[in-house]
Amino acid sequence: MALDRLFKRWIGNRNRLDPEQFRKARPIRNPVVEWTTAEDGSLLMQVPLESKRKWLQKIAVRAKWPTTRKFELEPMGAFVWQFCDGQHSNEAIARKLKERYKMNRLEAEASLSAFLQTLSQRGLISLLIGTKK
Amino acid sequence: MAFAWYGIELDLDDEWAPVSIEGNQKQGYARLGSTRAHQVQLRWETVTKPPSLPDSVNRYLNRIAKDSRKVSFSKEISLASESEASYRYSGRASGRGSIRYIPDRNLVVLVECVTPGKDSLSSAHQKISSSLKVDCGDLYHWQVLGLNVYLPKDLEVGKRQLFAGRTTIHFTAGKHTIVTAERWGLASELLAKHDFLEWARAALELPRATITDEDVGIRLVQKGNLFARTQTAVVGLYPKENRIQSVKVQSNRSEWNPEWRWIGFSKDGSEIETA
The missing domain is CATH 3.40.1000.10 (Mog1/PsbP, alpha/beta/alpha sandwich)
Incomplete structure (x- = not known):
């Protein structure tokens, strides 16, 4: 049990970004995501559901399971989404968020970090780390 | 800042x-x-x-x-x-x-x-x-993470909650009085969905409070009884900074009545610089 915890901690640390790296990282959208903007500024996103197992796909088609997964972002999330183009760093997005919604720096950075983590967990974005070409 | x-x-x-x-x-x-x-x-x-x-x-x-x-x-x-x-x-x-x-x-x-x-x-x-x-006067300035209030000097800090978008500090003055200063960010987004008065009543947890609009902001008073203290709050909206600020006092002593200058407003509604 202790070894298991140690292993998890070791693996966990390898994937963790330090705050400086995170500030410089650039979020980029998953190219398969399609989205439309609603009148109120919110965003409706669709991600195709594809399984690598063909037999599972066949079952899904026969059973008329949904072929896409839908997400909705509120206007504030939509504001962040437009900058997830691989060109803007997290620091730059946090600055825009701060100006647009009159937040303080810490607040903008904390909410952006939590939001990007959620998007990343759902496979909607990836973070580019390293120098911009 | x-x-x-x-x-x-x-x-x-x-x-x-x-x-x-x-x-x-x-x-x-x-x-x-x-x-x-x-x-x-x-x-x-x-x-x-x-x-x-x-x-x-x-x-x-x-x-x-x-x-x-x-x-x-x-x-x-x-x-x-x-x-x-x-x-x-x-x-x-x-x-x-x-x-x-x-x-x-x-x-x-x-x-x-x-x-x-x-x-x-x-x-x-x-x-x-x-x-x-x-500050050496009767009010002390408190400013942290967007919260910006001036409160009586006898207060001691109790619990603090510093969340993104919401800053709360609880103060105590002896055993008889609790003062809570709060700041909410994203005011325009909050008020796009809710009515200001109803939002204030829910956010400050004063469901039975009587509300008076005093031009500068709103005042909520929920009378106490044998088991609960009287709760009075002043709530101000700051459109320029996109925030809402409130000070709530829970006390049965009449001298503990929140004033507009506590949340940075003078009586005519203009924002004051320092206490």
């Missing part, structure tokens, strides 16, 4: 944010960090008689020297006046600071800029320490 705690105020750039705040009115410590590795330390202590500032600095620097054993440590202290001294040191970290005695409050305040490297701190320290203001 300014930082103010127990009426001790520093004017800082927006890159600074509080990392740690400890202590009470008599003695305390606040550390603020920036996006760079620099830090600002603010220490305060109430004294019974005017202290010898060089001695106080010496004692403080000796403590730091002890911590940076095995690394050469150098220090320099200069007395600017009877009530102000400045110092610099270099050891495991480099620091530049000043110490001031505030006779009106019998308070010694130390402001220090620290860097783990050898960067020059003189201009940063000069700018920050010259911005130091200490």
